[in-house]
Each structure stands twice: as C-alpha cells, then as structure tokens.
Amino acid sequence: MSAKTSTKTRLEKWSIRKRKNSEETNIAGYIFISPWLIGFLLLTLWPISQSLYLSFTEYSLLSEPVWIGSDNYVKIFTDDSTFIKSLSVTFTFVLFSVPLKLFFSLMVAIALNKSIRGMNLYRTAIYFPSLIGGSIAVAALWRNMFGADGYVNQILAWFGIHGPAWISNPDTSLGTLILLNTWQFGSTMVIFLAGLKQIPQELYESASVDGAGKVRKFISITLPMLSPVVFFNLVLGVIGSFQTFTSAFIITRGGPINSTYVYAIFLYEKAFKHYQMGYASALAWILLVIVAALTTINFFASRYWVFYESGGGRAK
Amino acid sequence: MKRSKGLLAMMIALLLVLSACSGGKNNTAAENTSNTGKTDEDKASSDAGAAKTLSIMWWGPDARHEATKKALEIYSQQNTNVKFKPEFMAWDAFWQKLPTLAASKSVTDVLQMDAAFIQEYVSRGVLEDLSDIDLSGIVDPNVIDNLKIGGKLYGIPLSQNAQGIAYNKEELTKLGIPLPKKDWTYDEFFQWARDAKEKLPDGKYPIGDTTTWDSFNYYQTAMGIDPIMSDGGKKFLLDKELFMKFYKAYEDFRKQKIVPPADKAAAFLENDPNADPMASGVVMTRGATTGSVSALEQLMPGKVGVVNLPTGPAGGGWAQSTIFLSVSTDSKNKDEAKKFVKWFITDKEAGKVLGLTRGLPINPEIYKDLEPALEPKDKLGKEIYNQSLDKALPFYAPAPGFSEWVDMYRKEMEAVTFGQQSIEDAYSKIDKMGKELAAKAGGQ
Numbered sequence: 211m212s213a214k215t216s217t218k219t220r221l222e223k224w225s226i227r228k229r230k231n232s233e234e235t236n237i238a239g240y241i242f243i244s245p246w247l248i249g250f251l252l253l254t255l256w257p258i259s260q261s262l263y264l265s266f267t268e269y270s271l272l273s274e275p276v277w278i279g280s281d282n283y284v285k286i287f288t289d290d291s292t293f294i295k296s297l298s299v300t301f302t303f304v305l306f307s308v309p310l311k312l313f314f315s316l317m318v319a320i321a322l323n324k325s326i327r328g329m330n331l332y333r334t335a336i337y338f339p340s341l342i343g344g345s346i347a348v349a350a351l352w353r354n355m356f357g358a359d360g361y362v363n364q365i366l367a368w369f370g371i372h373g374p375a376w377i378s379n380p381d382t383s384l385g386t387l388i389l390l391n392t393w394q395f396g397s398t399m400v401i402f403l404a405g406l407k408q409i410p411q412e413l414y415e416s417a418s419v420d421g422a423g424k425v426r427k428f429i430s431i432t433l434p435m436l437s438p439v440v441f442f443n444l445v446l447g448v449i450g451s452f453q454t455f456t457s458a459f460i461i462t463r464g465g466p467i468n469s470t471y472v473y474a475i476f477l478y479e480k481a482f483k484h485y486q487m488g489y490a491s492a493l494a495w496i497l498l499v500i501v502a503a504l505t506t507i508n509f510f511a512s513r514y515w516v517f518y519e520s521g522g523g524r525a526k
Numbered sequence: 527m528k529r530s531k532g533l534l535a536m537m538i539a540l541l542l543v544l545s546a547c548s549g550g551k552n553n554t555a556a557e558n559t560s561n562t563g564k565t566d567e568d569k570a571s572s573d574a575g576a577a578k579t580l581s582i583m584w585w586g587p588d589a590r591h592e593a594t595k596k597a598l599e600i601y602s603q604q605n606t607n608v609k610f611k612p613e614f615m616a617w618d619a620f621w622q623k624l625p626t627l628a629a630s631k632s633v634t635d636v637l638q639m640d641a642a643f644i645q646e647y648v649s650r651g652v653l654e655d656l657s658d659i660d661l662s663g664i665v666d667p668n669v670i671d672n673l674k675i676g677g678k679l680y681g682i683p684l685s686q687n688a689q690g691i692a693y694n695k696e697e698l699t700k701l702g703i704p705l706p707k708k709d710w711t712y713d714e715f716f717q718w719a720r721d722a723k724e725k726l727p728d729g730k731y732p733i734g735d736t737t738t739w740d741s742f743n744y745y746q747t748a749m750g751i752d753p754i755m756s757d758g759g760k761k762f763l764l765d766k767e768l769f770m771k772f773y774k775a776y777e778d779f780r781k782q783k784i785v786p787p788a789d790k791a792a793a794f795l796e797n798d799p800n801a802d803p804m805a806s807g808v809v810m811t812r813g814a815t816t817g818s819v820s821a822l823e824q825l826m827p828g829k830v831g832v833v834n835l836p837t838g839p840a841g842g843g844w845a846q847s848t849i850f851l852s853v854s855t856d857s858k859n860k861d862e863a864k865k866f867v868k869w870f871i872t873d874k875e876a877g878k879v880l881g882l883t884r885g886l887p888i889n890p891e892i893y894k895d896l897e898p899a900l901e902p903k904d905k906l907g908k909e910i911y912n913q914s915l916d917k918a919l920p921f922y923a924p925a926p927g928f929s930e931w932v933d934m935y936r937k938e939m940e941a942v943t944f945g946q947q948s949i950e951d952a953y954s955k956i957d958k959m960g961k962e963l964a965a966k967a968g969g970q
Contacts, residue, residue: 378792
C-alpha cells in the first residue's frame, strides 16, 4: 500500500515537472517561430482578411472602396459569361494536366531510380527544364515549336500532315499549355523519386522469390507503397493547376478569343488591368472555396486508395 | 498514429491552400512597402533644403532610355542641387505598375503619360494641373488648347505623332502593284487590297485583318459620325449600319484570302523579326505611327513606304501629340518638377540628346536643329505626320472605365474572325456593354 502511494506521488511530481518544462519549451518555441508568425499574420492573414472585406466593395484602386454588399458575388454567378468560360477553361486544364503530369513524372522517376553510372547527371539534366519554368525564353521556345511554321509542323510535314497553328488556334492552344505544364514535371518527379527510394527492397526480393514479374511488382508493391506520395502530388498538382497563370499569360495572353483564358488571368486582368479590385477579390474567394472543396473531396476519396504502411493499411 | 498522420496531412493541405492562394497578394504588399520607402526618402531630401531628388518614370525602347538618362544628367549638371531617381520600362510593365503606385499614393514626381490613359488618370486625381506653366513660343497655342481636359492642362506635350499605314515598298514595286496614295478613301483602300491580291503569290496578303475597336472607330469617324465614345464616356454610339458594312467587307476578304487566316493573324507579333506581319514578308501593309515606324524600318531597311490612314468625307486618321510629361499630385517637389518638364522640351542640349526618341519634338526650334541630320527611319515618321496632317481628325482615346470594353471588343471580333460567331451577334454584345458603361458614367 505504502509503496503504491509513494510511486503515485513520485509520478505526480514528475508530471508536474514535465508540465513546467513543456510550458517553458512552448514559450521558447513561440519565440523561435515569431519571425515567421509575424510575417504570416501581417503578410498573409491580414491581406487575406482584407481581401474578404474588399470582395464586398467596389474598389478601383485609385479611390476609396465603397461597400456594395454581395453585388460582386451576385454579378459573378448570374451575369458574367467570362467567369463561366474561364472556369471551364481552368477545369479542362486541371482535368488533363494533373493526371498527365502525374503519370509522366512517375514514369520518369521509375526510369531514374535505376543505378546506372552517371545517374546523377541524368537526373540533373532531366530536372533542368523545370527550373526555367514560365520564362520568356520558354514562351519563345513554345512559339518556335508550335507556331504555324514551327518544328512540330515541320516534322509533321515529313509525313504529309499539315498541322494547324497550334498556339494561335483556339481548338489547340490550351493543349499546348497542358503539354508545357506536363513537361515541367521536375519537382513532382523528385518527390516520386524520393518515395521510390523509401520502398524496402525486401518486398521486391520476396516477391521475386514468389515468382512475381515486373508488372505484378509494380501493381502490387510499387503503386500501393507509393500511394501516399501519389496522393501528395495529386493534391499539390490540383491546387497548383487551378492557379496556373504564367504560361498562359506569357505565351497566349489568354487568347486566341478566350481559349486559354484561365481563372488566374481573368482575376489578374480584373484587378490590374481594369482596376476592379473588389470584383477580383470576390473571384479570389470563390477560387479559394473551389480549391478547398476539391482538396477536401480528394482527402475523403483518398481513404479508398491510399495505403499507409505505418498505419497498418488504409488511412483514416 | 493513424489518426495523427491523417491530421498532419490535412493541416499541410490547408496550409498549402492558404499560402498558395495568398501568393499574389504578398507581392503587392511587398511592392507597396518598397514604395513607401521611396516616398520617405523623397521627403527627407526635400527637407534637406536645396538638395532635391526627383523621381521620374517612363516607358519606351532602349534608345529612349539611354537618351533620357543623358538628358537627366544634363539637368543635374545645370542644377547641381537636383538629382534623379529614374525608373524606366516597357509599355506593358509601365501600365501595370502605375495603378499600384497610384493606389499607394507613391507615383513618381514626374511621369510620362499617354493620350490613351491621361483622361482616366485625370479623372482619378493623380495628375497635377500644369496650366500655369508658360509654354508660349515653345508649343503652338492651338495644340495646347486641344490637349486641355476640362479647361486644364495635365500633360506637357513632348512630340508630334500621327497614325498611318506602312507598306512593303520593295515587294509591291517588284510585283507591279501600284503604291497607295495619300488621302486614299476607304473604298479605294478596299479596292487596292482586292487588286493587289491578284498579283500576290499564295501565302502573301495585301492587308491585315482587324479586331480592335480603334480601327472601326477610324472608319466611323471618317464617315462623319460621332466617335464611339464621347463626352468622357457618357455617350456611346456604335453605328450598326457602318459596323455591318465594315466587317462584312473584311468577312469577304477572309474568304478571298485578302487578309491572312485568323490563326495566322493571332500569331503575329509586331516588331519581332520573325513574327512581325510585315517584316516576315507575309502581309504587305500594317499600321504604324510616327513614333513606332522606325522600329519597323530597322527590321527591313530601305523597304518601307508610308501613307496616311484611309479617309472618308470627314477626313481620317490623326496627327497630334500623344506623349506627355505629367507631374504627380502626391509630389513633394512640384515646383522643381514643373520647372523640369518645361526644361525638357526647351533646352537645346537636351533636345539634341533626346533626338527623335519620342517622335518629332514638339518645339519647332529644337526640331529645326535636328532636321539636317535626320536618318531614313526618322524621315519616315515625319512623312507619316506630314501626310496625315491636313485630313487629320482628333485622336480618340478610350473613355475612362472602358478598358474592359476595349478588351471585350477585341475578343468578340476575334471570335468573328475564327468563324465562331456572326458579326450581328458580336455587334449586339459590344453595343450592350458599351451602353451599360455609358449609363454607369451618367449618360442616357
């Protein structure tokens, strides 16, 4: 009995000390992250809340904002054909570019996961195009490749095919941008590569012993083991593609007609070309809600296909 | 373990959404802070007494940047207490930057202004009234009267400018196609295009297609009808009969391959050696202004000829000043800024350095000094101006608040050139939006 009590008090003492310690650690922790925290509050949270307010105003940037209630939202949803158009362009873009990019970067990552002499050089070379991203040089390159007399059409001409002016044709212009986005697979590929390296070799070895072939190993080991990484890249890809801007802005300027007029360009032009900051803020909030909703759906759907090894199976 | 991992992932996802969505806004905030820094600096320098720093911003090509920087040095040599903080960029960047500066009340002391935007910025109180600057003997009083907005002068005109059409003189002559003549009418222009097509090989076109509001506005005003926008945007008039006639003509041109197909036209990029409609050898003519034709001449030296815009019963085209220097209402050094803008068009040394980098200098005395040494590319600019002068109509800029309409006009007409909608449908959309904007501006 007495031994039991003494144990109890000792335990209590220990836990009090621990709590004290952890309080101190908390304060120190907050101090350490305060530069980031202050930055986040002032440069992220404040502008975001500011834009929520502005979305209920008419604000031309040059005169004071005027409160107009939900007029911006009403107009966007009931009387703005450009909103619908830009949203459908963006959805098309996301729908094609995300799966394509995931597939392509996974294939490249698998190819680069081999141990061959000079592999680091290959990895660097293949990652390189992603560094130059949405630059003017890429825009010029894309024009040279996909213009009416571009390289693509010159090659097609060898086979007697007369290709369209890919970039300046409203039917194909968005396709060239999807292709460009797919080509910029570098960072996704690097994450896949890291994920592949995490898969224990023993699994493959024991599968070999059981007589599994390459395809079988890929489907039964690589894919399930990699599914959290696929999921991560998917979420990131969807968010990123919804905000795609640079390539459409510098290569096609949203045209011809509105064929590449993605949501972010619509938002940008409303804000900085036509100075309708209130309207643009409302558009930004609608985009936030759409992206947040899709991300939530992604998380729910992930239950059914993402495999967490440490969780003993399916994710909660 | 299972739960915490899911939670962590959820949190990361939320953070991603938030930080990704706020990316653009961070930039603006950063820009604003840097601008505030600048105004503080200006304040400090004006407090210091005689020593002043004037900030100045302009757009243009490299030649203009270099010349202007030299002119600023000359001013600093003549007024040792004045230093400059120049910012210079291309046209697009300039008009993207200016609204943010205006919103944060940190517009540079002196800034270049364009006729297409000056009304908008005056209506928003960004530009200082410069009516009290004495320009007699420097600028023609008629020119100044024409530039006044609500009876006040907000920009000091720098140069004479005019709109015309450049043509590929060499190739037209070679093919035996008669060269366009001064003061040609729209009917003659259209007929010239039809005739020229017959002598041109496949893949070459006499004229370009048109999708922008201003080219139709030239037509409407040349026919003696009011401009599309007038009275500061309160009046809107898009003449349906003329609209149908004008764009029907172009529709026929598209069928007969007198203008290039739409996807080809969409890929043109003016002044790009490979993609310029004329320099690439695809189209025989294109629009050019006094200020811009020299760039085209440099791409195809000795091959360019110019003519004024087609005319109608009322005249055609424009010939007047479109580039100005203005002073910001936020400036802490207004007196010095006003002194400087006058000096900019008066000082002979500066005039020599600046040359024709902003068009034909507005000050006749300075132009006289430059004339003997003009290069062929500069002479073309002068030629456009001379040809346009006697038939010229006023320069019509988009009314304040119509920038979106301007974009929409182009897109609707683009849809017509791609065969995706009828001229009639385009008309009703363009007309509807224009009338709504006019009603919003306070018109009927």
